[in-house]
Amino acid sequence: MVLPYVLAGVVAWWRRPDSRFGPLMVIAGFATFLSGLQWSNQALPYTIGFVFDLVPAVIFLHVFLAFPSGRLERRPERWLVGVGYLVAVGLQLVKLLLGAGGPDNLAAVVTETSAANTIEDFQLITLSAVCLAGIVLLFTGRRGSARALRRSVALLVDSFALGLVALAVLLLAGAFAWPSFVTIQRIAFGVIGLAPVAFLIGLLNARLARSSVADLLVQLHADPPPAELPALFARALRDPSVELAYWLPEFEAWADLSGLPVELPEDGSARASTLIERDGVCLAALIHDPSLNEERELLDAVSAAAGIALENGRLQADLRARLEELRGSRQRVLEAGQEERKRLERNLHDGAQQRLVALSLQLRMLEQRLGDDPESRAQIDQARQEIAASLEELRDIAHGLHPAVVTGYGLAVALESLVARAPLPVQLDVGLDERVDEPVEVAAYYVVSESLANIGKHARATKASVAIARNDGQLVVEIVDDGVGGADTEAGSGLRGLADRVEALDGRLRVWTPRGGGTRVRAELPCE
Amino acid sequence: MRVAIAEDSVLLREGLARLLQDAEIEVVGRSGDTDDLLLKVRSYEPDVAIVDIRLPPTHTDEGLRAALQIRADHPNVAVLVLSQYVEVGLALKLLSESAEGVGYLLKDRISDVDDFLESLRRVADGGSAVDPKIVSALIARQRDDDPLATLTPREREVLELMASGSSNQGIADRLVITLRAAEKYVSSIFGKLGLPSTGSESRRVLAVLTFLRS
Numbered sequence: 001m002v003l004p005y006v007l008a009g010v011v012a013w014w015r016r017p018d019s020r021f022g023p024l025m026v027i028a029g030f031a032t033f034l035s036g037l038q039w040s041n042q043a044l045p046y047t048i049g050f051v052f053d054l055v056p057a058v059i060f061l062h063v064f065l066a067f068p069s070g071r072l073e074r075r076p077e078r079w080l081v082g083v084g085y086l087v088a089v090g091l092q093l094v095k096l097l098l099g100a101g102g103p104d105n106l107a108a109v110v111t112e113t114s115a116a117n118t119i120e121d122f123q124l125i126t127l128s129a130v131c132l133a134g135i136v137l138l139f140t141g142r143r144g145s146a147r148a149l150r151r152s153v154a155l156l157v158d159s160f161a162l163g164l165v166a167l168a169v170l171l172l173a174g175a176f177a178w179p180s181f182v183t184i185q186r187i188a189f190g191v192i193g194l195a196p197v198a199f200l201i202g203l204l205n206a207r208l209a210r211s212s213v214a215d216l217l218v219q220l221h222a223d224p225p226p227a228e229l230p231a232l233f234a235r236a237l238r239d240p241s242v243e244l245a246y247w248l249p250e251f252e253a254w255a256d257l258s259g260l261p262v263e264l265p266e267d268g269s270a271r272a273s274t275l276i277e278r279d280g281v282c283l284a285a286l287i288h289d290p291s292l293n294e295e296r297e298l299l300d301a302v303s304a305a306a307g308i309a310l311e312n313g314r315l316q317a318d319l320r321a322r323l324e325e326l327r328g329s330r331q332r333v334l335e336a337g338q339e340e341r342k343r344l345e346r347n348l349h350d351g352a353q354q355r356l357v358a359l360s361l362q363l364r365m366l367e368q369r370l371g372d373d374p375e376s377r378a379q380i381d382q383a384r385q386e387i388a389a390s391l392e393e394l395r396d397i398a399h400g401l402h403p404a405v406v407t408g409y410g411l412a413v414a415l416e417s418l419v420a421r422a423p424l425p426v427q428l429d430v431g432l433d434e435r436v437d438e439p440v441e442v443a444a445y446y447v448v449s450e451s452l453a454n455i456g457k458h459a460r461a462t463k464a465s466v467a468i469a470r471n472d473g474q475l476v477v478e479i480v481d482d483g484v485g486g487a488d489t490e491a492g493s494g495l496r497g498l499a500d501r502v503e504a505l506d507g508r509l510r511v512w513t514p515r516g517g518g519t520r521v522r523a524e525l526p527c528e
Numbered sequence: 529m530r531v532a533i534a535e536d537s538v539l540l541r542e543g544l545a546r547l548l549q550d551a552e553i554e555v556v557g558r559s560g561d562t563d564d565l566l567l568k569v570r571s572y573e574p575d576v577a578i579v580d581i582r583l584p585p586t587h588t589d590e591g592l593r594a595a596l597q598i599r600a601d602h603p604n605v606a607v608l609v610l611s612q613y614v615e616v617g618l619a620l621k622l623l624s625e626s627a628e629g630v631g632y633l634l635k636d637r638i639s640d641v642d643d644f645l646e647s648l649r650r651v652a653d654g655g656s657a658v659d660p661k662i663v664s665a666l667i668a669r670q671r672d673d674d675p676l677a678t679l680t681p682r683e684r685e686v687l688e689l690m691a692s693g694s695s696n697q698g699i700a701d702r703l704v705i706t707l708r709a710a711e712k713y714v715s716s717i718f719g720k721l722g723l724p725s726t727g728s729e730s731r732r733v734l735a736v737l738t739f740l741r742s
Contacts (some may be wrong), residue, residue, distance in 0.1 A: 078576075346587060353612050354537040360639040361543040365550065368641075384639060393637055395613060405615045408588035415742075416617030417665075425670040463672060 001122070001193045002036070002054075005029030008196030017296045020070025021063075025196060028059045038101075046104040051092055057127050057167050058084035061134040064161050067199060069291055077137055084130045091123050124175035126273050135161055163191030185467050212236045213301040216475035220309040224315075226257055229309065243287040244306075245273075253284065262287075274299050279309040283314070284291040327504070334504045338402070338442065345402040353394050361388045399489060406445045410435045411468060418449055419466065424454040424481075427465040436475055436527040441499050442476045444468065447509070447523045450478040450494045459483025459519060476506075487513040498523070529651055530574040531596065534594065535610070536583055544638060560584070562594035569598055569605055575652040580635075581611040581618070584710055587711035592622060599630065606651045610635045614661040615678035620741055623658070628731040631657030631693070648691070655731040656693035663691040666740035678720050684714040685733045695729050 006029035011021025035056050038049030064079045095101070099108035100116030108243030114427060138161050166188035174183045216236035224232060231463040236240035245254040246263040254262040260275045264285055265271035272290040276283050286306065292299055368382045398404075412430040419426045435441070448466055455461050469476050489495045489511050498521075502509040509527035530554055535541040538560075545555045557568030561584045569577055577598055581591035596609040606629030609622060619632045631651040636642050637659065647657035651696045667676065667688060679687065682703075700710040716723055723739055726732045 005664065080670055322635070334560075349539065354540050356636065357612075358537065358539040358543045359546060359633045360636070361540070364639045364641055365543075366546060368550075388636060395664065399613060404582075404588075405613065405618060408582070409615075409618060409621065413617035413621055416620060417615045420616040420665050421668065421671050425672050513723075 002029045002033045003190060004193055004196040005032065008200045011200060016294060018296070020071070020295075021066060021199070021523070023201065024063055024066055024070050028056070028063050031059050032056045038263045039103075041123070046101075047096070050096065050101050050105065051089065054088035054092060054123060054127060055085075055129065058088045058173065060195075061131055061166065063199070064138060064195075065134060065374050066162060066200065069294055073290075074137070077341040080130055080133055080137065084127060084134075087123050087126045087130070091119050092230070095119050095123075104351060117404065124171045126173035127173070128168040131164045131171070138164075144504050159230055163188060163195055166191055181514050189378045195441075212238065213298070213305060216302060216305050217328045220305060220312075223312075226313060233302055233306060236305075237286075237288060237292055237298065239289045239292055241271075241289055245285045245287060247282045260520055271478050274303050276303045277308060278311045283307060283310045300321075325508070330500075332505045333419075334501065335439065338439065341401040342404075342407070345398045345404055348394060348398040348401070349404070353391060353398065356387050356391050356394070360384050363387070365458040376460055389395045403442065403445050403449075406441050408470055411444055414441075414445055415448055416447070417467070418452065421454045424465070426452065426461045427463070429465070429467045431467070432475075436470075437503060438523045440475055441526045443525055444475055444523065446501060447498055447521065448479060450498050451521045454487065454494060455479075455481045455483060455519070458487065459485075461518070473526060473528065477521075477526045479521045480518065482518045484513040484515070485513045485517045485519050487511060487519045489513070495521070529556045529649070530572065532559070532565060532568045532572065532574040532577045533713045534559040534562060534577065534583060534591070535580040536560045540635075540638075543594045547638070547641060551641075553645075553648075554710075555678075558605065563579075564586060565594055567599065571610065573602065574605060576606045576608055576648060576688070578608045578610060578648075581609050590664075592618065595630075596625075599625070603629075606650050606654065607629065608648060608657065609631065610638070614659060614665065614666050616662055616741075619658060619662045620737065623656070623734060623737060627656040627658075627693070628728070628730040629654045629656075629739070630730075632662065633657060633659045634661060640643075647695070650693060650698075652696070654730065655695065656730045658692045658733065658737065660688065660692055663688050663740075666691070666737065669740065675721055681715065683713055683717050683720070686710065687717050688719070690714060690732060691734050691740065714719070 005025050009022045009025030009027075009029060011022070012025060014020065016022060031052055035049055035052040035054075037045040037124060040046045040049060044430060049518055058081065060082045062072070065081065066072055072081060075393050085348055093107075095116045096107040097109045098113075098119070099111035099117040100113065100120065100406065101104060101108075114506070166184065169183045170181070170188045172178075175183050178184070191392055196388055213236055216232055219232050220284060223241060230244045233244065234240050243256070243262070245256060245264065246254075248255055256262050264273045265287060270290070270336055272293050274286045274288065274292075276285060285307070286299075286303060288299075364382050365385075367377055370376050370380070405417065415428060419428045452464070452466075455464050459481045461481035464479065464481040466482075467476075467478045469478075495511060499509040502523050505525055507523060509521070509523045511519065511521050513519040529550055533541055533544055533548075534553060534723055535544065537685035541558055541560070545558060548555050553653075556572040556574050557565070559565040561571045562579075568574075569738055574721050577595070579589065579591045579595045581595075581600075582588070583594070584592040586611065591609065595609050598605050598607050611618065612635055614634055622632050623630055629651055631647055633644070633647060637647070667684070676684070676703060683702060686699055689702055694702065696710045697713060699705075699714070703710070714723070717723075721739060723735055728733050
């Protein structure tokens with residue numbers, strides 16, 4: 001009895017210096033040793049042994065209740081163990097004074113054997129009751145606590161708590177002088193003597209827990225949604241009560257996933273917390289059962305894994321935000337460019353083009369007044385032709401800057417002109433009753449105009465078709481030709497520019513261009 | 529003839545007014561925007577309203593909308609729409625209801641004063657004027673089994689003039705042929721293209737444009 005407890009206690013003390021459980025086991029071992037002194041033939045050791053006679057029963061209970069932290073966490077436990085010690089040691093001293101235990105009793109003052117016997121019966125029955133109450137506490141305490149999940153180990157330890165039942169029966173057997181006392185004693189001591197092995201396994205279980213950290217890493221690799229993280233940590237720590245609190249540096253406060261403030265538990269309270277840090281920066285905290293503090297290695301491993309996951313999550317969120325920002329700025333750049341082109345087109349239209357038309361008109365009127373000087377008329381005629389050529393060029397420039405007709409009259413009208421100018425027969429099918437957002441219309445227009453230009457330049461097609469349809473909140477533009485296919489979709493090509501334009505509106509441009517199989521360009525543009 | 533002008537460029541508006549006055553055409557209204565134009569059309573009931581297709585405030589479709597409204601509200605007022613660009617789609621949109629008393633010309637045409645005035649008079653008389661550029665774009669349009677290929681070069685010229693709104697007499701004058709010859713060309717074209725013959729010349733314009741468009 002002595003040896004298993006002392007040895008297990010020393011090992012536990014060595015492996016878990018923070019836990020009081022090791023020392024407690026060593027004390028239990030020594031207490032058992034001291035109680036064994038009553039078998040001595042000499043008076044002093046006998047007396048000491050007599051004092052400690054019933055202590056092992058209480059200290060075993062103490063050990064079981066204090067597993068695994070070495071502390072009695074709950075008030076009823078402390079009371080029960082206190083009463084146990086009082087009855088086992090206090091009343092034992094009274095018995096000594098009353099002269100119990102025969103002639104070797106050095107502390108006897110009077111010899112009141114019958115009173116001592118009564119006290120002893122009371123002691124045995126009380127301690128038996130204490131043991132039974134301890135079992136009740138043990139099992140009610142297990143439920144709902146962090147330890148519940150560690151079922152296999154808890155079961156092992158708890159099964160040894162049956163030793164306490166045996167002890168209780170033994171005490172009763174002593175009190176009522178049952179004949180089977182010796183058998184019961186063997187069973188009780190056997191069970192209790194083996195218990196340290198179970199304690200040791202329970203305490204050193206952290207090694208086994210490592211594999212749960214490996215599982216956690218695998219699960220974190222699958223990038224679970226943030227809401228599922230606490231459950232994963234709970235599983236790895238085998239503590240279903242685990243919560244996750246995020247550190248908000250800008251508010252210098254803790255919050256849960258939904259943003260509600262969270263207070264970290266203080267030291268010594270019913271909960272404990274472990275900070276999750278990454279590169280010296282606090283990211284979050286695990287709030288868990290204090291018993292986990294005994295398993296520093298497990299906590300460290302889980303919080304390191306959590307740190308990686310949270311950092312990844314933060315980086316991803318950051319990346320997403322930047323992507324969103326980039327998408328927004330691409331759209332803004334495109335829109336600003338479009339606005340600027342629109343403005344230039346307007347300026348040309350209202351300015352230079354109008355002036356040239358007016359100038360041409362003035363020249364014409366001047367010509368009429370000039371009379372019949374053929375040389376002057378020829379010169380004026382020449383000037384008017386120059387103006388007409390300039391107007392033609394300006395028109396092309398202005399139209400290239402911005403297809404004003406799209407803005408003014410929509411896609412159907414604009415595409416009609418485009419198709420009329422196309423260098424090959426084009427079947428046009430516009431299934432669009434109403435206008436859509438201008439940027440979408442302009443993008444669709446460019447997709448068609450660039451595609452038709454490409455077909456004219458490269459496809460060697462005999463005919464093409466253009467279809468516009470609205471489908472599921474999208475404007476779908478499709479241009480198909482029967483040409484040679486194999487269109488260049490690489491950077492620098494017109495198709496790349498179109499893709500930029502379409503993607504800036506959150507749309508998608510796809511091109512099928514098998515060699516010898518024609519080309520199909522399909523743009524999908526989101527529109528309400 | 530009495531004319532109202534809506535053109536936001538003062539330079540052009542005044543130049544145009546002067547040109548018309550020189551041709552002894554009365555300019556009863558000069559507007560910079562459509563509201564003013566509609567007011568003047570209501571007040572003076574001119575024979576023709578000349579409308580710039582891009583007018584304030586948004587410079588998008590105000591001019592065309594005003595033109596269509598005038599045709600709907602004042603059947604006696606013809607409209608001649610002027611545009612800086614040749615937009616086939618726009619011309620077809622303008623003429624889609626009826627080509628009667630409707631014209632669509634490029635602004636450049638103004639300085640070819642004689643042609644311009646002729647177009648203006650034609651529109652005022654309930655005829656049509658379609659810019660030659662629009663017509664040539666439509667005729668040049670690529671087609672499968674192009675039916676226009678069966679036309680002789682002369683017939684093509686006649687088709688272009690017909691689509692621009694020219695009357696048979698106009699065609700005869702332009703091509704320096706007799707009226708009878710012009711009529712023969714026209715009926716030959718209608719036969720080759722499989723078009724049903726139509727009564728008025730403006731309906732003929734619409735039929736030809738619709739044919740060319742498809």
